[in-house]
Amino acid sequence: MDMLTAKTIILAASALGAGLAMIAGLGPGIGEGYAAGKAVESVARQPEARGDIISTMVMGQAISESTGIYSLVIALILLYANPFLSKLG
Amino acid sequence: MKLFGLVKPPLVEGPGIVFGIPVPHNFPLAYKLADGSAILPVTTTVITTWIIMAFLVLLFRWGTKDLSLENPSKKQAFFETLYHFYDSVVGQILGKWKDKYLVYISSLLTFLFISNTITFFPVPWLSRTDVGWSLHYLFRAPTADLNTTVGLALITTMAFLSAAFATSGPVGYFKGLLEPFPLMLPLNIVGEGAKPVNISMRLFGNMFAGSVILGLLYKAAPAVVPAPLHLYFDLFSGAIQSYVFTMLTMVYIQGALGDAQPE
Numbered sequence: 538m539d540m541l542t543a544k545t546i547i548l549a550a551s552a553l554g555a556g557l558a559m560i561a562g563l564g565p566g567i568g569e570g571y572a573a574g575k576a577v578e579s580v581a582r583q584p585e586a587r588g589d590i591i592s593t594m595v596m597g598q599a600i601s602e603s604t605g606i607y608s609l610v611i612a613l614i615l616l617y618a619n620p621f622l623s624k625l626g
Numbered sequence: 627m628k629l630f631g632l633v634k635p636p637l638v639e640g641p642g643i644v645f646g647i648p649v650p651h652n653f654p655l656a657y658k659l660a661d662g663s664a665i666l667p668v669t670t671t672v673i674t675t676w677i678i679m680a681f682l683v684l685l686f687r688w689g690t691k692d693l694s695l696e697n698p699s700k701k702q703a704f705f706e707t708l709y710h711f712y713d714s715v716v717g718q719i720l721g722k723w724k725d726k727y728l729v730y731i732s733s734l735l736t737f738l739f740i741s742n743t744i745t746f747f748p749v750p751w752l753s754r755t756d757v758g759w760s761l762h763y764l765f766r767a768p769t770a771d772l773n774t775t776v777g778l779a780l781i782t783t784m785a786f787l788s789a790a791f792a793t794s795g796p797v798g799y800f801k802g803l804l805e806p807f808p809l810m811l812p813l814n815i816v817g818e819g820a821k822p823v824n825i826s827m828r829l830f831g832n833m834f835a836g837s838v839i840l841g842l843l844y845k846a847a848p849a850v851v852p853a854p855l856h857l858y859f860d861l862f863s864g865a866i867q868s869y870v871f872t873m874l875t876m877v878y879i880q881g882a883l884g885d886a887q888p889e
Contacts, residue, residue: 592718595869595870596870596873599870599873600874602828603824606827606828606832607827609831609835610827610830610831613835613838
């Protein structure tokens with residue numbers, strides 16, 4: 538296979554892979570929305586604990602966001618620092 | 627594309643090399659140029675970090691000058707409020723260990739906040755490229771570079787590892803990896819290693835993705851459309867992410883300290 542075809546295939550597959558990786562954005566979105574909803578419920582029940590609830594919520598959301606961030610980093614690597622292209626030479 | 631004789635810079639790009647410090651050939655980490663000489667590259671990230679550091683040092687030097695108990699100025703009231711904020715944030719999580727970690731946590735929070743939001747204030751800069759003059763931002767968020775975030779995450783790792791070593795001793799720390807039973811050792815090691823990876827990747831991913839999304843929008847739409855989004859991606863997201871990084875640092879340190887009390 539000549540170089541150009543190989544490069545084209547790699548680029549197309551990387552673009553597809555970056556798009557597919559971002560499907561993982563679904564999970565954190567649902568999870569963080571759920572956490573925010575629960576936080577709203579607790580603020581409605583106990584308005585005086587608002588500060589504590591919000592900081593705990595942000596912490597929990599930040600940790601559950603990790604999976605989404607990992608997929609984002611993989612998509613960014615595929616788009617901007619493609620390891621397969623450099624392997625091609 | 628040329629506009630008034632200026633080359634339009636690529637909107638999404640890595641940190642460019644601003645200048646290089648000439649070094650001998652066998653210098654570690656040197657960058658080889660085409661003509662055979664070696665330089666230590668200084669990138670926009672480093673320049674922006676230096677400017678932020680100088681700004682913070684000057685700001686706090688000026689802020690803590692001529693403090694007075696009887697006749698506090700507005701400036702003193704502002705800096706006292708800031709100190710009180712740091713004090714309560716650190717005290718909330720670290721409790722009695724507050725005094726030991728206040729210095730690190732507060733400088734981390736200030737540095738991260740300024741560097742995440744610095745792209746909100748565009749300072750134009752002209753530079754010479756191979757094809758012509760190029761007008762671009764002087765600043766680039768230092769946290770949108772993996773080198774900065776991994777560096778900060780390693781400092782955090784040192785902080786919580788030293789806290790664990792100081793409270794339970796090296797033997798106790800490695801024994802803790804065998805908890806709850808020895809078969810969990812690989813999982814625990816991965817869990818410890820995931821901490822710095824987690825916080826550095828989160829900060830880098832958020833800041834870099836923000837700049838990528840804004841860059842793509844600037845290519846697709848006139849400047850009026852993406853401009854309000856700077857409020858979200860630079861100010862809001864930057865503030866939240868600096869807070870989250872600091873919070874996670876404190877949570878890791880707290881987890882390493884356990885129930886130990888300061889002497």
